[in-house]
Amino acid sequence: MRLRYGLVGISLGLLGLMLLLAACSGGASGGSGTSVNMSEYKFDPPTLTVKANQPVTINLRNSGTLVHDYVVQGMPQEVKAEVQAGRSGTVTFTPTQPGTYKVVCTQPAHETSGMVGQLIVQ
Numbered sequence: 001m002r003l004r005y006g007l008v009g010i011s012l013g014l015l016g017l018m019l020l021l022a023a024c025s026g027g028a029s030g031g032s033g034t035s036v037n038m039s040e041y042k043f044d045p046p047t048l049t050v051k052a053n054q055p056v057t058i059n060l061r062n063s064g065t066l067v068h069d070y071v072v073q074g075m076p077q078e079v080k081a082e083v084q085a086g087r088s089g090t091v092t093f094t095p096t097q098p099g100t101y102k103v104v105c106t107q108p109a110h111e112t113s114g115m116v117g118q119l120i121v122q
Ligand SMILES: [Cu+2]
Pocket: 039, 041, 067, 068, 069, 105, 106, 107, 110, 115
């Protein structure tokens, strides 16, 4: 009997630990990480809002059949990531200037086909 309660205690302890870890990782990705899906010819969601002077990681997924890229225009540093069809990638940067930045896919004719978005830095 004592042994059985001990095992239950350990199991509950492990469960609690896993929940804690899940909560921590979830909180981190919710705070500074965000995801964008790319396809012909759009970013989904088209607009992202991030905080100035905090590192941002954007997880990019290309669910289309053409190569796409995510390029933020007008930033002091280059922010660009190219993702092959069916693949995923990330781009990490720290925006320093609040403002609204234009995001485009620089593949031929993608921008004019409507593959544009916005990055809002607050
Ligand atoms: Cu594109």
